[in-house]
Amino acid sequence: MIRIENKTINEGFVPFGNYQTYYRIVGEQTKNPPLILLHGGPGSTHNYFEMLDDVAELSQRQLIMYDQLGCGLSSIPDDEPNLYKAGTWLDEMENLIAFLKLEEFHLLGQSWGGMLAIMYLCDRNVSAVKSVVLSSTLSSAKLWTSELHRLIKYLPNDEQKVIQKAESMQNFKDDSYLKANAHFMKLYASDDPKESKVEVLRRSKRSGIVSYETAWGPNEYTPQGNLSNYEYTAKLARVKTPALVMSGINDLSTPVVSKAIFDALPNSEWSLFSNSRHMPFIEENKKYLQILTEWLKNND
DSSP states (O other), X not given: OEEEXXXXXXXXEEEETTEEEEEEEESOOOSSOOEEEEOSTTTXXXXXXXXXXXXXXXXXXXXXXXXXXXXXXSOOOTTOGGGOSHHHHHHHHHHHHHHTTOSSEEEEEETHHHHHHHHHHHHSOOTTXXXXXXXXXXXXXXXXXXXXXXXXXXXXXXXXXXXXXXXXXXXXXXXXXXXXXXXXXXXXXXXXXXXXXXXXXXXXXXXXXXXXXXXXXXXXXXXXXXXXXXXXXXXXXXXXXXEEEEEETTOSSOHHHHHHHHHHOSSEEEEEETTOSXXXXXXXXXXXXXXXXXXXXXXX
């Protein structure tokens, strides 16, 4: 256990079959259910969630974040890419919950982490979840792909053609494509992490490149991995858990994508951030923390 700027941090590893999962817990244990944070990617690591550390003190609960198998400080079995699939990551999540002996908790998933949260609620155990926060995520790979291709049409014509050629030729290595894709991501996801003023984004990390390409694809708008058939919108109708949808106005998770989730969930609210892309918890941090803290307190 360490203390940083009056924060209590507990770190450790959970055995997971032949591998291990790194976890980081912020705050002291209280009577309030903890908040489990599911990062994006697959393969993005927990790092950016450290921007939410203050929620532990603000809401008087523990925050539990971890690096999913295939990235960060957890095991990275890239020689066994068949492991990188939803079932493995759901099993890993349940293994962490059992290891920490959590009887009830709140759940927050960002981007791919939101997909993982949705699958957990629909396919695994909903009874222990006090509430779920679905941050800049999706319930349909088909709708997501359609919306991102709509956004591509706002790029300069030459960049549109380069991306179209890359998809048709299945060549995602050309410099012109890489530049066009970087421009697209800067518009709707975030700035280049290396240029960010935010330390948790600049920080060196072991990204899950193989896990991302295996499960999702070469980029955000060309899903061709084992998650490409992810379709959960209709299933959300049976999720009675209180749900908060959060997204940015210029998000990869467009208002159309986010509204599909909001409309499908019978017990949901939606907060749309007017000055954010894919990470409103960074771009509008103070507002995000305020809304999240209030939500957790109201749903304990």
